Amino acid sequence: MIELLAVLSVSAAAGMRIALPLLVIGLLYGNGLWAKIPLLSRFSPPIVLGVLVSWSLFELLASKRLMGQRILQIVQLVFSPVVGMILGITVAKAMAVPPQLVWILGGVSGLLALVFQLVQAGWFYRLRGIPPWVILVEDLLCIFLVLFAFDAPKQGGLIALLLLWLAIRSSKAWRDWYF
Template identity: 55%
Template sequence: MLEVLAILSAAAAGGLRLALPLLLIGLLQGEQLWSQVPLLRHCSPYWVVGVLAAWSFLEIFLSGNLWGYRFIILVQLCFSPLVGALLGMTVATATDTPQWLIATFSGLFAFVLQLVQVGWFYRLGKLPRWVIVGQDILCALLILFALRAPKQGGLIALLLLWLAVRSAKDWQQRHRYSRRRRLNS
Protein backbone atom coordinates (compact mmCIF):
# COMPACT_ATOMS: atom_id res chain seq x y z
CA MET A 1 0.00 0.00 0.00
CA LEU A 2 2.84 2.40 0.76
CA GLU A 3 4.23 1.83 -2.71
CA VAL A 4 0.92 2.84 -4.29
CA LEU A 5 0.97 6.05 -2.25
CA ALA A 6 4.56 6.71 -3.35
CA ILE A 7 3.55 6.18 -6.99
CA LEU A 8 0.64 8.59 -6.56
CA SER A 9 2.92 11.18 -5.00
CA ALA A 10 5.48 10.93 -7.80
CA ALA A 11 2.81 11.00 -10.50
CA ALA A 12 1.22 14.07 -8.92
CA ALA A 13 4.58 15.82 -9.05
CA GLY A 14 4.77 14.93 -12.74
CA GLY A 15 1.32 16.45 -13.19
CA LEU A 16 2.45 19.74 -11.69
CA ARG A 17 5.80 20.21 -13.42
CA LEU A 18 7.85 18.32 -15.99
CA ALA A 19 11.54 18.85 -15.41
CA LEU A 20 11.72 19.70 -11.72
CA PRO A 21 10.55 16.30 -10.41
CA LEU A 22 12.84 14.43 -12.80
CA LEU A 23 15.74 16.66 -11.82
CA LEU A 24 15.07 16.16 -8.12
CA ILE A 25 14.63 12.42 -8.36
CA GLY A 26 17.93 12.11 -10.18
CA LEU A 27 19.81 14.32 -7.77
CA LEU A 28 18.35 12.58 -4.71
CA GLN A 29 19.64 9.22 -5.95
CA GLY A 30 23.20 10.30 -5.22
CA GLU A 31 26.03 9.07 -7.43
CA GLN A 32 23.74 6.83 -9.46
CA LEU A 33 21.85 9.87 -10.78
CA TRP A 34 19.22 8.65 -13.25
CA SER A 35 20.11 4.94 -13.23
CA GLN A 36 16.62 4.07 -11.92
CA VAL A 37 14.65 6.26 -14.38
CA PRO A 38 13.70 4.10 -17.40
CA LEU A 39 14.42 6.38 -20.40
CA LEU A 40 16.93 8.72 -18.81
CA ARG A 41 19.35 5.99 -17.72
CA HIS A 42 20.41 5.57 -21.36
CA CYS A 43 21.42 9.22 -21.71
CA SER A 44 24.51 10.99 -20.48
CA PRO A 45 23.92 12.40 -16.98
CA TYR A 46 25.50 15.71 -18.03
CA TRP A 47 23.00 16.14 -20.85
CA VAL A 48 20.11 15.12 -18.62
CA VAL A 49 21.08 17.65 -15.93
CA GLY A 50 21.52 20.38 -18.54
CA VAL A 51 18.23 19.77 -20.30
CA LEU A 52 16.20 19.35 -17.11
CA ALA A 53 17.76 22.40 -15.45
CA ALA A 54 17.19 24.50 -18.58
CA TRP A 55 13.57 23.40 -18.84
CA SER A 56 13.02 24.08 -15.12
CA PHE A 57 14.28 27.64 -15.58
CA LEU A 58 12.10 28.05 -18.68
CA GLU A 59 9.05 26.91 -16.71
CA ILE A 60 9.80 29.55 -14.09
CA PHE A 61 10.74 32.47 -16.34
CA LEU A 62 8.29 31.97 -19.20
CA SER A 63 5.39 31.71 -16.79
CA GLY A 64 5.62 35.48 -16.21
CA ASN A 65 4.60 36.17 -19.81
CA LEU A 66 1.09 35.23 -21.02
CA TRP A 67 2.27 33.72 -24.31
CA GLY A 68 5.16 32.00 -22.59
CA TYR A 69 2.79 30.50 -20.05
CA ARG A 70 0.52 29.26 -22.84
CA PHE A 71 3.50 27.59 -24.48
CA ILE A 72 4.59 26.03 -21.18
CA ILE A 73 1.07 24.74 -20.50
CA LEU A 74 0.84 23.20 -23.97
CA VAL A 75 4.16 21.40 -23.60
CA GLN A 76 3.25 20.28 -20.08
CA LEU A 77 -0.08 18.94 -21.29
CA CYS A 78 1.62 16.92 -24.03
CA PHE A 79 4.44 15.50 -21.93
CA SER A 80 2.87 15.12 -18.47
CA PRO A 81 1.70 11.53 -19.13
CA LEU A 82 5.24 10.53 -20.10
CA VAL A 83 6.83 12.24 -17.10
CA GLY A 84 4.18 10.81 -14.76
CA ALA A 85 4.81 7.33 -16.13
CA LEU A 86 8.59 7.68 -15.77
CA LEU A 87 8.26 8.92 -12.21
CA GLY A 88 5.79 6.20 -11.27
CA MET A 89 8.01 3.45 -12.68
CA THR A 90 11.04 4.94 -10.93
CA VAL A 91 9.39 4.94 -7.53
CA ALA A 92 7.82 1.48 -7.96
CA THR A 93 10.83 -0.74 -7.46
CA ALA A 94 9.66 -3.51 -5.12
CA THR A 95 6.25 -4.31 -6.53
CA ASP A 96 5.08 -7.29 -8.56
CA THR A 97 2.71 -5.11 -10.54
CA PRO A 98 3.55 -5.00 -14.26
CA GLN A 99 5.48 -1.89 -15.29
CA TRP A 100 3.04 -1.08 -18.09
CA LEU A 101 0.19 -0.90 -15.57
CA ILE A 102 2.15 1.40 -13.27
CA ALA A 103 3.14 3.57 -16.23
CA THR A 104 -0.43 3.81 -17.50
CA PHE A 105 -1.91 4.58 -14.09
CA SER A 106 0.67 7.18 -13.10
CA GLY A 107 0.68 8.76 -16.58
CA LEU A 108 -3.09 9.17 -16.51
CA PHE A 109 -2.97 10.60 -13.00
CA ALA A 110 -0.39 13.19 -14.07
CA PHE A 111 -2.44 13.99 -17.18
CA VAL A 112 -5.62 14.59 -15.14
CA LEU A 113 -3.81 17.00 -12.82
CA GLN A 114 -2.35 18.82 -15.81
CA LEU A 115 -5.79 19.08 -17.44
CA VAL A 116 -7.13 20.70 -14.29
CA GLN A 117 -4.27 23.21 -14.37
CA VAL A 118 -5.13 24.05 -17.98
CA GLY A 119 -8.76 24.47 -16.97
CA TRP A 120 -7.83 26.84 -14.16
CA PHE A 121 -5.57 28.78 -16.51
CA TYR A 122 -8.37 29.34 -19.01
CA ARG A 123 -10.89 29.98 -16.26
CA LEU A 124 -8.82 32.59 -14.40
CA GLY A 125 -6.71 33.96 -17.23
CA LYS A 126 -3.20 34.05 -15.86
CA LEU A 127 -2.34 32.29 -12.64
CA PRO A 128 -0.85 34.53 -9.94
CA ARG A 129 2.89 34.28 -9.33
CA TRP A 130 2.39 32.90 -5.81
CA VAL A 131 0.40 29.96 -7.24
CA ILE A 132 3.27 29.12 -9.61
CA VAL A 133 5.81 29.28 -6.77
CA GLY A 134 3.47 27.17 -4.65
CA GLN A 135 3.29 24.57 -7.43
CA ASP A 136 7.07 24.38 -7.55
CA ILE A 137 7.31 23.94 -3.78
CA LEU A 138 4.53 21.34 -3.77
CA CYS A 139 6.20 19.49 -6.64
CA ALA A 140 9.49 19.29 -4.75
CA LEU A 141 7.71 18.18 -1.58
CA LEU A 142 5.81 15.47 -3.43
CA ILE A 143 9.06 14.01 -4.78
CA LEU A 144 10.68 14.13 -1.35
CA PHE A 145 7.62 12.49 0.18
CA ALA A 146 7.49 9.84 -2.53
CA LEU A 147 11.03 8.79 -1.66
CA ARG A 148 11.10 9.38 2.11
CA ALA A 149 7.50 9.49 3.43
CA PRO A 150 5.13 7.85 0.92
CA LYS A 151 2.10 7.93 3.22
CA GLN A 152 2.12 11.72 3.50
CA GLY A 153 2.93 12.18 -0.19
CA GLY A 154 0.16 9.82 -1.25
CA LEU A 155 -2.34 11.62 0.95
CA ILE A 156 -1.36 14.94 -0.59
CA ALA A 157 -1.73 13.39 -4.06
CA LEU A 158 -5.19 12.07 -3.15
CA LEU A 159 -6.11 15.53 -1.89
CA LEU A 160 -5.01 16.98 -5.25
CA LEU A 161 -7.15 14.38 -7.03
CA TRP A 162 -10.11 15.35 -4.85
CA LEU A 163 -9.56 19.03 -5.73
CA ALA A 164 -9.37 18.09 -9.42
CA VAL A 165 -12.69 16.24 -9.25
CA ARG A 166 -14.31 19.11 -7.35
CA SER A 167 -13.02 21.61 -9.92
CA ALA A 168 -14.35 19.56 -12.81
CA LYS A 169 -17.74 19.23 -11.13
CA ASP A 170 -17.86 22.98 -10.48
CA TRP A 171 -16.98 23.77 -14.10
CA GLN A 172 -19.69 21.39 -15.30
CA GLN A 173 -22.31 23.03 -13.09
CA ARG A 174 -21.28 26.51 -14.24
CA HIS A 175 -21.45 25.41 -17.86
CA ARG A 176 -24.96 23.97 -17.39
CA TYR A 177 -26.09 27.14 -15.61
CA SER A 178 -24.76 29.43 -18.34
CA ARG A 179 -26.30 27.22 -21.03
CA ARG A 180 -29.71 27.40 -19.32
CA ARG A 181 -29.41 31.18 -19.06
CA ARG A 182 -28.64 31.45 -22.78
CA LEU A 183 -31.59 29.21 -23.69
CA ASN A 184 -33.97 31.17 -21.46
CA SER A 185 -32.86 34.54 -22.87
Protein backbone atom coordinates in the same frame (compact mmCIF):
# COMPACT_ATOMS: atom_id res chain seq x y z
CA MET B 1 -0.07 -0.03 -0.64
CA ILE B 2 2.88 2.17 0.28
CA GLU B 3 4.23 1.80 -3.24
CA LEU B 4 0.95 3.02 -4.73
CA LEU B 5 0.95 6.08 -2.48
CA ALA B 6 4.54 6.86 -3.48
CA VAL B 7 3.63 6.56 -7.17
CA LEU B 8 0.60 8.81 -6.67
CA SER B 9 2.81 11.39 -4.99
CA VAL B 10 5.36 11.48 -7.78
CA SER B 11 2.69 11.48 -10.48
CA ALA B 12 1.05 14.52 -8.87
CA ALA B 13 4.42 16.25 -9.07
CA ALA B 14 4.68 15.31 -12.75
CA GLY B 15 1.23 16.76 -13.28
CA MET B 16 2.52 20.13 -12.11
CA ARG B 17 5.94 20.34 -13.72
CA ILE B 18 7.86 18.18 -16.19
CA ALA B 19 11.58 18.66 -15.59
CA LEU B 20 11.59 19.76 -11.95
CA PRO B 21 10.64 16.36 -10.46
CA LEU B 22 13.23 14.59 -12.61
CA LEU B 23 15.85 17.17 -11.61
CA VAL B 24 15.06 16.75 -7.91
CA ILE B 25 15.40 12.97 -8.24
CA GLY B 26 18.68 13.34 -10.10
CA LEU B 27 20.21 15.81 -7.66
CA LEU B 28 19.07 14.29 -4.38
CA TYR B 29 19.08 10.58 -5.01
CA GLY B 30 22.18 10.32 -7.15
CA ASN B 31 23.50 7.88 -9.70
CA GLY B 32 21.90 4.79 -8.20
CA LEU B 33 18.44 6.00 -9.10
CA TRP B 34 19.49 7.37 -12.51
CA ALA B 35 20.06 3.79 -13.64
CA LYS B 36 16.41 2.96 -12.85
CA ILE B 37 14.90 5.84 -14.82
CA PRO B 38 13.59 4.49 -18.12
CA LEU B 39 14.65 6.33 -21.26
CA LEU B 40 16.87 8.82 -19.41
CA SER B 41 19.28 6.15 -18.19
CA ARG B 42 20.36 5.60 -21.80
CA PHE B 43 21.90 9.05 -22.02
CA SER B 44 24.95 10.47 -20.30
CA PRO B 45 24.05 11.89 -16.86
CA PRO B 46 25.75 15.27 -17.48
CA ILE B 47 23.73 15.77 -20.68
CA VAL B 48 20.48 14.78 -18.99
CA LEU B 49 21.29 17.03 -16.04
CA GLY B 50 22.01 19.96 -18.37
CA VAL B 51 18.74 19.49 -20.25
CA LEU B 52 16.75 19.14 -17.03
CA VAL B 53 18.33 22.24 -15.47
CA SER B 54 17.67 24.26 -18.64
CA TRP B 55 14.06 23.13 -18.91
CA SER B 56 13.45 23.64 -15.17
CA LEU B 57 14.73 27.20 -15.43
CA PHE B 58 12.50 27.75 -18.45
CA GLU B 59 9.53 26.36 -16.51
CA LEU B 60 10.26 28.60 -13.55
CA LEU B 61 10.84 31.77 -15.58
CA ALA B 62 8.23 31.31 -18.32
CA SER B 63 5.47 30.53 -15.85
CA LYS B 64 5.57 34.12 -14.58
CA ARG B 65 4.19 35.62 -17.82
CA LEU B 66 0.95 34.92 -19.64
CA MET B 67 2.55 33.94 -22.97
CA GLY B 68 5.02 31.69 -21.17
CA GLN B 69 2.15 30.03 -19.32
CA ARG B 70 0.40 29.32 -22.61
CA ILE B 71 3.50 27.77 -24.13
CA LEU B 72 4.08 25.69 -21.00
CA GLN B 73 0.46 24.51 -20.99
CA ILE B 74 0.80 23.06 -24.47
CA VAL B 75 4.15 21.41 -23.80
CA GLN B 76 3.08 20.08 -20.42
CA LEU B 77 -0.19 18.67 -21.76
CA VAL B 78 1.76 16.66 -24.31
CA PHE B 79 4.61 15.49 -22.10
CA SER B 80 3.07 15.18 -18.61
CA PRO B 81 1.70 11.64 -19.22
CA VAL B 82 5.10 10.50 -20.49
CA VAL B 83 7.00 12.05 -17.59
CA GLY B 84 4.38 10.76 -15.15
CA MET B 85 4.84 7.27 -16.50
CA ILE B 86 8.63 7.53 -16.34
CA LEU B 87 8.51 8.76 -12.76
CA GLY B 88 5.95 6.13 -11.75
CA ILE B 89 8.09 3.35 -13.17
CA THR B 90 11.17 4.81 -11.47
CA VAL B 91 9.52 4.92 -8.06
CA ALA B 92 8.05 1.44 -8.52
CA LYS B 93 11.46 0.01 -9.42
CA ALA B 94 13.12 1.85 -6.52
CA MET B 95 10.58 0.32 -4.12
CA ALA B 96 11.10 -3.19 -5.50
CA VAL B 97 7.58 -3.67 -6.87
CA PRO B 98 7.03 -6.96 -8.75
CA PRO B 99 7.80 -6.49 -12.47
CA GLN B 100 4.26 -7.23 -13.63
CA LEU B 101 2.94 -4.32 -11.53
CA VAL B 102 5.60 -1.80 -12.56
CA TRP B 103 3.96 -1.01 -15.90
CA ILE B 104 0.49 -0.83 -14.38
CA LEU B 105 1.70 1.67 -11.78
CA GLY B 106 3.48 3.57 -14.54
CA GLY B 107 0.27 3.79 -16.56
CA VAL B 108 -1.73 4.97 -13.54
CA SER B 109 0.96 7.53 -12.83
CA GLY B 110 0.87 8.86 -16.39
CA LEU B 111 -2.91 9.14 -16.35
CA LEU B 112 -2.94 10.93 -13.02
CA ALA B 113 -0.31 13.39 -14.25
CA LEU B 114 -2.48 14.06 -17.30
CA VAL B 115 -5.55 14.64 -15.13
CA PHE B 116 -3.68 17.17 -13.00
CA GLN B 117 -2.36 18.91 -16.09
CA LEU B 118 -5.84 19.08 -17.64
CA VAL B 119 -7.25 20.61 -14.47
CA GLN B 120 -4.42 23.12 -14.40
CA ALA B 121 -5.09 24.01 -18.04
CA GLY B 122 -8.78 24.42 -17.25
CA TRP B 123 -8.03 26.83 -14.43
CA PHE B 124 -5.58 28.67 -16.66
CA TYR B 125 -8.24 29.33 -19.28
CA ARG B 126 -10.96 29.97 -16.71
CA LEU B 127 -8.90 32.57 -14.83
CA ARG B 128 -7.13 33.87 -17.99
CA GLY B 129 -3.76 33.15 -16.44
CA ILE B 130 -2.56 31.71 -13.17
CA PRO B 131 -1.48 34.19 -10.48
CA PRO B 132 2.24 34.17 -9.57
CA TRP B 133 1.63 33.17 -5.95
CA VAL B 134 -0.21 30.03 -7.12
CA ILE B 135 2.72 29.16 -9.36
CA LEU B 136 5.13 29.54 -6.44
CA VAL B 137 2.99 27.25 -4.28
CA GLU B 138 2.78 24.78 -7.16
CA ASP B 139 6.57 24.71 -7.58
CA LEU B 140 7.15 24.15 -3.87
CA LEU B 141 4.45 21.49 -3.72
CA CYS B 142 6.01 19.74 -6.71
CA ILE B 143 9.38 19.53 -4.94
CA PHE B 144 7.82 18.37 -1.68
CA LEU B 145 5.76 15.67 -3.43
CA VAL B 146 8.91 14.20 -4.98
CA LEU B 147 10.65 14.23 -1.61
CA PHE B 148 7.61 12.67 0.05
CA ALA B 149 7.45 9.94 -2.59
CA PHE B 150 10.77 8.54 -1.39
CA ASP B 151 10.99 9.63 2.25
CA ALA B 152 7.34 9.72 3.41
CA PRO B 153 5.16 7.94 0.83
CA LYS B 154 2.05 7.84 3.03
CA GLN B 155 1.97 11.61 3.45
CA GLY B 156 2.83 12.24 -0.20
CA GLY B 157 0.15 9.85 -1.39
CA LEU B 158 -2.43 11.44 0.87
CA ILE B 159 -1.53 14.89 -0.46
CA ALA B 160 -1.86 13.54 -4.01
CA LEU B 161 -5.28 12.05 -3.18
CA LEU B 162 -6.34 15.38 -1.69
CA LEU B 163 -5.23 17.12 -4.88
CA LEU B 164 -7.19 14.57 -6.91
CA TRP B 165 -10.26 15.30 -4.81
CA LEU B 166 -9.77 19.03 -5.46
CA ALA B 167 -9.45 18.31 -9.17
CA ILE B 168 -12.73 16.41 -9.18
CA ARG B 169 -14.44 19.18 -7.23
CA SER B 170 -13.15 21.84 -9.62
CA SER B 171 -14.40 19.89 -12.63
CA LYS B 172 -17.84 19.81 -11.00
CA ALA B 173 -17.60 23.58 -10.46
CA TRP B 174 -16.76 24.09 -14.16
CA ARG B 175 -19.77 22.02 -15.16
CA ASP B 176 -21.99 24.15 -12.91
CA TRP B 177 -20.57 27.35 -14.45
CA TYR B 178 -21.22 26.29 -18.03
CA PHE B 179 -24.48 24.32 -17.79
